[in-house]
Amino acid sequence: MKTTSRKAEIIAEASQLFKEKGYSAVTVRDIAEAMGIKAASLYNHIEGKQEILSILILDLAKEFIKGMEDILKMKISPLQKIEKLIELHIDITVNQSEALAALNNDWMHMGADDVHHFVAMREAYEENFRNIIKEGISLGQLQPRHPEVILFSILSTLRTLYVWYQKRGKLDVNILKRDMVAVLIRGIV
Amino acid sequence: MKTTSRKAEIIAEASQLFKEKGYSAVTVRDIAEAMGIKAASLYNHIEGKQEILSILILDLAKEFIKGMEDILKMKISPLQKIEKLIELHIDITVNQSEALAALNNDWMHMGADDVHHFVAMREAYEENFRNIIKEGISLGQLQPRHPEVILFSILSTLRTLYVWYQKRGKLDVNILKRDMVAVLIRGIV
DNA sequence: GAACAAAACTAACACTTGTTAGTTTAATTT
DNA sequence: AAATTAAACTAACAAGTGTTAGTTTTGTTC
Numbered sequence: 086m087k088t089t090s091r092k093a094e095i096i097a098e099a100s101q102l103f104k105e106k107g108y109s110a111v112t113v114r115d116i117a118e119a120m121g122i123k124a125a126s127l128y129n130h131i132e133g134k135q136e137i138l139s140i141l142i143l144d145l146a147k148e149f150i151k152g153m154e155d156i157l158k159m160k161i162s163p164l165q166k167i168e169k170l171i172e173l174h175i176d177i178t179v180n181q182s183e184a185l186a187a188l189n190n191d192w193m194h195m196g197a198d199d200v201h202h203f204v205a206m207r208e209a210y211e212e213n214f215r216n217i218i219k220e221g222i223s224l225g226q227l228q229p230r231h232p233e234v235i236l237f238s239i240l241s242t243l244r245t246l247y248v249w250y251q252k253r254g255k256l257d258v259n260i261l262k263r264d265m266v267a268v269l270i271r272g273i274v
Numbered sequence: 275m276k277t278t279s280r281k282a283e284i285i286a287e288a289s290q291l292f293k294e295k296g297y298s299a300v301t302v303r304d305i306a307e308a309m310g311i312k313a314a315s316l317y318n319h320i321e322g323k324q325e326i327l328s329i330l331i332l333d334l335a336k337e338f339i340k341g342m343e344d345i346l347k348m349k350i351s352p353l354q355k356i357e358k359l360i361e362l363h364i365d366i367t368v369n370q371s372e373a374l375a376a377l378n379n380d381w382m383h384m385g386a387d388d389v390h391h392f393v394a395m396r397e398a399y400e401e402n403f404r405n406i407i408k409e410g411i412s413l414g415q416l417q418p419r420h421p422e423v424i425l426f427s428i429l430s431t432l433r434t435l436y437v438w439y440q441k442r443g444k445l446d447v448n449i450l451k452r453d454m455v456a457v458l459i460r461g462i463v
Numbered sequence: 464g465a466a467c468a469a470a471a472c473t474a475a476c477a478c479t480t481g482t483t484a485g486t487t488t489a490a491t492t493t
Numbered sequence: 494a495a496a497t498t499a500a501a502c503t504a505a506c507a508a509g510t511g512t513t514a515g516t517t518t519t520g521t522t523c
Contacts, residue, residue: 086464091500107296107379110297110383113481114481123502124501125483125503126334126501129499129500129501134481134482188381191296194295199278221405226463227463230462233442235457237431237435242427244434245430248430249426264423265423268419268423268427269427269462271417271459272417272457272458272460272461273419273458274353274459301509301510302510303511313511313512314474314509314513315472464513465522465523466523468519469518470509471519473515474513474514475513476511479509482506483501484504486501487501488500488502490506491496493495
């Protein structure tokens, strides 16, 4: 009964180091040491340092794409879709904060093909999000602000939630969702 | 008439590279090449690679501290102070986006002393911001949400504005301020 | 034009980097 | 017990790293 493959363990360990210091500042010897083995031993399991990064980032990006697709299918209002998206981000943050750090900060250090793939996915995701916002505005459900400003202020908050989430004492996920939705949608006044 | 010292030019060039690839992925040879000189020549002007990073980050941090002090002195309501803070961040973003990237992503690569100094300044800044929010809540001017959630969602939006600001076509600063204040304070509904 | 300072250069250093090749040990299956 | 596979090891590589020392070029001041 293998619970987690050795490769998965390496990726998990590496992702923590990447989160702390960034991909470029972490050496394969750092990763090996964190696992209690020698650097060369890693290469029985992985193709190279870059592969770890690509797996982390692309798998997570696919998860976002999948979450977006599910929400788009729902028969709910644009505003409710935005609420669902906020919850999606929070759920992912809570149990994938390391990969999220890599996705945010180190995507440009993947190989050229993977960078292209990633950027395409990110743009598709943002375009879907933007369309939901536009729909909400034209239905009169959202304020008629520049959609880009709305998109950006929601997304940047959600994307960097991982920085902040475990600095404070990991408050309850449901409370976090409730307050986050309230602040992002209804503002603070 | 020396407009900018050679050292300042190096720092300016380096900051652009740091923004694109992160501090650790940029070599001193990259910086030298960007200036059309050899790596060793840099050392006539700077103490080392880390010094560039520290100057970038600590100078900018001081600018934030200074801006916060000025706002705290003003005889205006907590809500108006928050508006001023939003404008402060936008002003800094518009003409210091490279240093802002370093401050956000690479502060942990400074020397230990500078890291300490930086973290202390950041915590002081956040504490001041938090107190303004708390005051706003107790005056009934702001919604009674968890102050930490409010602080975080405003700050993370402002801190990552630099990523987004020049991706889109550098819209007018005053329009940006107006919409940003509106979205962050009054929400989107 | 001599003297001086600023800023570039060449050459090299000691160390770190990701990775490969070949081998040995440990764990599992037959 | 033999055979097989998984996973570690040692040793080394070629390239890249930040930095130093000493020298030459460039530009300015007397």
